[in-house]
Amino acid sequence: MKTAQLIQTDRLILRQPQSSDLEPWAAMMAEPDTMEFLGGTQPRSSAWRAMATMAGSWALQGFGMFSVIERSSGRWLGRIGPWMPAEWPGTEVGWALSRDARGRGYAEEAAIASIDWAFDALGWDEVIHCIDPRNQGSIALALRLGSRRQRESRLPAPLEQMVVDIYGQSRADWRQRAGR
Template identity: 55%
Template sequence: MTEIRIETERLTLRPPRMEDFPRWAEFQADPDATRFIGGPKTPAETWRIMATVAGAWSLTGESFFSVLEKTTDRWLGRIGPWRPHGWPGPEVGWSLHPDATGRGYALEAAAAAIDYAFDVLGWDEVVHTIDLDNTASIRLAERLGSTLRGPTRLPEPFADLPVHLWGQTRADWGRNRLALAG
C-alpha cells in the first residue's frame, strides 16, 4: 500500500510512524493539551493510543494523521478523519502539541483533513464532538464553517462527557472552503 501523504503550504499529513512517539508522548503527558481528550497519559498508554490510531488506518483506511512541520519534520499533533464504533458521526478531530498552538496549524491541517474526508473517503458530512468548555476547538470549528448541532452523547467509556456536536455537509464545505481560501 502506498503511504498517504498530504502536503499543505506549511505541513505534511501522513499516518503515524514510531518515530512520532517521543513528541506524541510529550503531548499526551501535558495536562492542558489533553484536558478535553481524557487527560495526561503515561508513555505506555500513549503507545497504545498510537497503536490504536495506526490500527484504525490498517483496518478502515481512515484515522488521525500525524501532522508534521514541513521545514523541520517536527511532529506537531494529530488531526484527521475517523469513525470510532458508536460515534455520533464521521469525525474530523484535532489535537496539537502545546508548542504548536497559536500558529494556524490546526486550521490548515483540519481543512486538509476535511478535504480528504470528502474528496477521497467520499463522506457526505463531517462532525466534531467538542467539550462545552473547549473554547479553542469551538473557535476552530466555527472558522471551518461548522455549525452547532446541539448536545450529543459519546459511547462508553466517554458517555458522561458533556459534548456538543458540530458539523457540516459536503455542500456546506464547498462554500466554506472557498471562504477560507479567499
C-alpha cells in the same frame, strides 16, 4: 479500504502515524492544558496504545488521524484528521496539537486539508467535530471552518461520561463556503 495518502500543505505534511512518533505523541498526551478536554493526561504506555489504535484504524478502515509534521523542521506537531470508531456520533475530523505548536494556524491548515480529504477520498457526506463545551479554542476553530453546533451528545464507552457538543457541516456546505 482506501490507500493512505501523504498530504502536503504550504507548511505541513499529514501522514499516517509511525513508531517514531511515540515520544512526541507521549509528550503531548502528558501536557495538562492539551489534554484538559481530551480525558486528562496520559502516561507513555497509554500514549502508545492511543497511537496503536490510530494505526489500527488506518489498517481496518483505511483512515485515521494523521500525524502532523512541520515541513520546515520535520517536527511532529500533533494529530488531526478523520476518526470514526464504533458507535461514534458521526464522521469526525478531530484535532490535538502539542502546546508549542498552537497559535500558528497549524490546526486550521491541517483541518482544512483533512476535511477536503474526507470528502474527496473517503466520500463522506458530513464532517463533525466532538467538542467539550468548555473548550473555547476548539469551538473557535470549528466555527472558522464553517461548522455550526448541531446537538449535544455522549461519546460511546469507555468515554460515556463525556458530554460533548457536536459541531458539523455537510459536504455541500463545505464546498459552497470554500468555493470548491
